[in-house]
Amino acid sequence: MSEGPPHFEKLQRCPVCSGTGFSSYRKRTFDISTLSEDNIKITDSDYGKIWDLDLCETCTHVFANPIPSPAFIQSLYAKTEDPDYEEESLGRGKNFQRILNALEKIHPEKGRLLDVGAATGILMHLAREKGWVTEGVEPSSWAVEVAKKKYDLTLMEGNLETVTLKSNTYTAVTLVDFIEHVSHPNEALSKIRETLKPGGTVCLVTPDIQSLAARAMGKGWWHFRPGHLAYFTKKSLLTLLERSGFQVIKWRRYAWTFSAHYLLSRMSLFKFLVKNPRMAFFWKNIPIKLALRDSYEVYARKENSA
Ligand SMILES: [Zn+2]
Incomplete structure (x- = not known):
């Protein structure tokens, strides 16, 4: 368990579009006092646990409100250990290869690639093999250690909110299943924009709450979990990117x-x-x-x- 009770912030504005009109989307389905680092593991199979969620009337974004403080969430991630994730390196590697192939088409020249939420470094390892110079940010001490031992990668241990990143440095930044874990996505994307070179590319993978699977599975949708503080729609994702100074160049569904x-x-x-x-x-x-x-x-x- 984490030390002390979590702190919450009641959002008065949508964290994506700053709109003030929102309504309750769904009520919390778990007891916060029982929340532990195990519940926010990537491979946690206990689906259906959600925070109190609001729906923005302007951009259709769904977000936790009140939102648990970044410090509380980070204290959980720092302690997360997830051996199941590493056991799935074969499948995850295939997912990441597709992303790297797409990035290579956009940037045949390659350069520096930053992976945020790098976990055990599988994407970084594959990118390095393709000729990228890779860096990564990861809050879990366990994952940072695995990345070092298994792939000889040195990750920045910490969170996007707290690590220091140089301006105009990276050709590409990958945020795979990351942005839905962040309490203030606009600030996160602004920081990514700042660290990218002009013309650089961010690749973002995140669940779609309006997808057929989400609607068919209802409350048991496997992306409903305590680690997820936000659920994007096509509209809210576009709004986030445009407001943060990005132009969408490629859009597809993730297999x-x-x-x-x-x-x-x-x-x-x-x-x-x-x-x-x-x-x-x-x-x-x-x-x-x-x-x-x-x-x-x-x-x-x-x-x-x-
Ligand atoms: Zn909104």
């Missing part, structure tokens, strides 16, 4: 690749298939590309005019 093991172990009906360790090993080596189409993958350029 996840998981191992069969990861998927089966998350479906109660099939859990028995992965209980035996030898069978688990078998399933872990079968990658499945899952066309859930419930996340967006967006590439946006830093506009030259301020």
